[in-house]
Amino acid sequence: MIDSAETLIEIKDVTILRHGLTVLDSVSLTVSRGEFTAIVGPNGSGKSTLVRAMLGLIKPDRGKIRVFGVPVDQLHEQRSKIGYVPQIFDIDINFPVSVFEIVLMGRYGRIGVGRRTRQDDRDAAMAALEKVGIGDLKDRSLARLSGGQRQRVFIARALANRPELLVLDEPTTGVDVTATGNLYSLLRTLKKEGVTIVLVSHDIGVVASYIDTIACLNVSLVAHCKPDEEVCSNALCEMYGSHAAFFHHSDTPHIVVEDHPDA
Amino acid sequence: MLESFAFAYMQRATVAGVLVGALCAIIGVYVVLKGLAFIGAGIAHASFGGVAIGVWLGINPIWSAIVFCILTAWGIGITSRSSHVKEDTAVGVFFASTMALGILLIGLKQGYQVDLFSYLFGSILAVTIQDVWTTVVITAVVLATVLILYKDLMFITFDSEMAEVTGVPAGRLYFLLITMMALTVVMSIKVVGIVLVSALIVTPAAAAYQLTEKFRNMMIIAVAFGIGSCVVGLILSDILGIASGATIVLLSTAIFFLCAAISPRRRRTKEL
Ligand SMILES: Nc1ncnc2c1ncn2[C@@H]1O[C@H](COP(=O)(O)OP(=O)(O)OP(=O)(O)O)[C@@H](O)[C@H]1O
Ligand SMILES: [Mg+2]
Numbered sequence: 001m002i003d004s005a006e007t008l009i010e011i012k013d014v015t016i017l018r019h020g021l022t023v024l025d026s027v028s029l030t031v032s033r034g035e036f037t038a039i040v041g042p043n044g045s046g047k048s049t050l051v052r053a054m055l056g057l058i059k060p061d062r063g064k065i066r067v068f069g070v071p072v073d074q075l076h077e078q079r080s081k082i083g084y085v086p087q088i089f090d091i092d093i094n095f096p097v098s099v100f101e102i103v104l105m106g107r108y109g110r111i112g113v114g115r116r117t118r119q120d121d122r123d124a125a126m127a128a129l130e131k132v133g134i135g136d137l138k139d140r141s142l143a144r145l146s147g148g149q150r151q152r153v154f155i156a157r158a159l160a161n162r163p164e165l166l167v168l169d170e171p172t173t174g175v176d177v178t179a180t181g182n183l184y185s186l187l188r189t190l191k192k193e194g195v196t197i198v199l200v201s202h203d204i205g206v207v208a209s210y211i212d213t214i215a216c217l218n219v220s221l222v223a224h225c226k227p228d229e230e231v232c233s234n235a236l237c238e239m240y241g242s243h244a245a246f247f248h249h250s251d252t253p254h255i256v257v258e259d260h261p262d263a
Numbered sequence: 264m265l266e267s268f269a270f271a272y273m274q275r276a277t278v279a280g281v282l283v284g285a286l287c288a289i290i291g292v293y294v295v296l297k298g299l300a301f302i303g304a305g306i307a308h309a310s311f312g313g314v315a316i317g318v319w320l321g322i323n324p325i326w327s328a329i330v331f332c333i334l335t336a337w338g339i340g341i342t343s344r345s346s347h348v349k350e351d352t353a354v355g356v357f358f359a360s361t362m363a364l365g366i367l368l369i370g371l372k373q374g375y376q377v378d379l380f381s382y383l384f385g386s387i388l389a390v391t392i393q394d395v396w397t398t399v400v401i402t403a404v405v406l407a408t409v410l411i412l413y414k415d416l417m418f419i420t421f422d423s424e425m426a427e428v429t430g431v432p433a434g435r436l437y438f439l440l441i442t443m444m445a446l447t448v449v450m451s452i453k454v455v456g457i458v459l460v461s462a463l464i465v466t467p468a469a470a471a472y473q474l475t476e477k478f479r480n481m482m483i484i485a486v487a488f489g490i491g492s493c494v495v496g497l498i499l500s501d502i503l504g505i506a507s508g509a510t511i512v513l514l515s516t517a518i519f520f521l522c523a524a525i526s527p528r529r530r531r532t533k534e535l
Contacts, residue, residue: 078430080429086425091422095420096481097476102421105422108415
């Protein structure tokens with residue numbers, strides 16, 4: 001099934017060093033068009049690094065990355081088909097812009113340098129805000145939002161682009177249960193619409209029923225498997241050390257650690 | 264005071280003051296929001312080296328300063344982006360060395376100490392008609408660039424990484440921004456001087472930042488403060504017979520503290 005589909009992301013033998021430490025060790029991973037891939041792994045296992053390399057924000061020390069069939073450092077117009085929700089926002093929450101303007105920025109790459117925003121751009125930004133349920137906050141500044149609301153602004157910005165490839169790095173951090181549920185059902189809808197999704201998350205269990213593959217990362221790629229495969233559970237055990245495993249419960253497997261069966 | 268305006272030098276000084284006030288304020292908005300103040304100070308110090316080269320070669324120091332400041336700005340940009348050197352470290356390395364070069368070259372050209380003072384602390388009354396025209400052209404170019412690239416420059420200032428991911432050429436826009444910064448610094452030398460120029464860039468924008476949560480308003484208010492400080496400072500210094508550069512900078516500082524005192528941002532921070 002995967003072989004027949006168009007390859008959207010091709011990561012080949014990627015090694016990344018940081019301060020002399022190997023952060024990623026010859027990782028190879030392919031993502032096909034329309035596929036929903038989850039990346040899991042303990043803190044510091046290189047998930048964010050892999051995602052950033054995938055987007056061309058970090059240059060690998062070895063190996064090749066192609067996105068949309070093009071080496072990632074040569075991506076140009078195709079970049080406007082990418083939506084990204086970073087894990088850490090290195091931004092100034094007091095920056096004088098409204099939530100709506102931030103979401104509109106998601107369209108700027110598509111609009112092009114030196115061109116003005118048009119009505120359809122503003123409509124798309126508004127629609128994205130409505131999708132994550134914060135349409136009413138559009139005129140606020142970031143400083144006047146809670147952490148979870150801010151996170152939703154950045155999800156909306158990634159969606160404003162109507163991306164073909166959506167990359168989310170722990171997008172539910174600080175987001176409440178309802179909004180998390182809404183985000184996941186949104187991802188499900190997007191997947192049905194053919195959007196390729198790469199999700200870094202610790203609570204993949206929640207979405208496991210419509211995840212196609214899980215990439216278990218711990219500096220090297222421990223396993224790349226379907227959620228219901230046994231290798232996947234084994235890989236999780238290996239990574240999280242103890243008794244972590246998928247806990248199949250009414251079609252929604254969770255990662256659990258035996259000591260805390262309710263977690 | 265009004266008779267002073269009849270003098271051609273005062274007219275030139277006023278025009279230069281209005282242009283430089285606007286230019287510094289516009290660039291200042293990006294400097295304040297992107298945290299580039301230290302680069303600004305670095306470029307300003309480098310302009311001393313640029314002026315010295317001009318003096319040494321016997322050409323108009325403005326031209327040598329423009330070339331030299333742009334090269335220094337790019338040097339800082341390239342060093343801090345491509346290696347593991349932090350931006351402020353890169354600035355530190357560049358600004359000491361370019362200043363040292365300036366001192367060395369000026370030393371070789373004896374008897375130049377008098378003019379040097381006017382470059383260091385500004386002498387708006389020595390603004391020539393050629394300076395005014397240069398400033399007009401540069402201001403027009405910067406203004407046009409900022410208007411055309413308004414949304415893109417705002418994006419890279421707010422979130423350069425996301426700009427890059429979605430296909431906005433963040434790197435090239437950053438270099439364009441620091442190039443405009445270098446031009447602004449050089450245009451301001453005669454008005455406020457090398458030592459004070461970074462204050463004129465930062466202060467009006469920082470004052471405007473206190474008053475609004477809208478980017479465009481911040482730009483407009485900063486420009487008003489910048490022009491106001493320059494023109495009023497100029498007139499005051501002429502009446503009182505005091506240094507123009509220092510008067511302008513102190514005026515904008517007073518505006519800043521006033522804005523900070525009445526700032527809605529400050530009230531909000533207190534609530535939190
Ligand atoms: N900017 C950086 N400079 C140097 N080292 C870094 C940098 N960012 C990450 N690292 C190192 O790279 C390793 C992997 O970090 P990364 O952020 O990719 O992990 P992660 O899997 O995303 O972790 P988390 O679950 O905490 O988000 C870490 O050991 C970290 O020390
Ligand atoms: Mg991470």
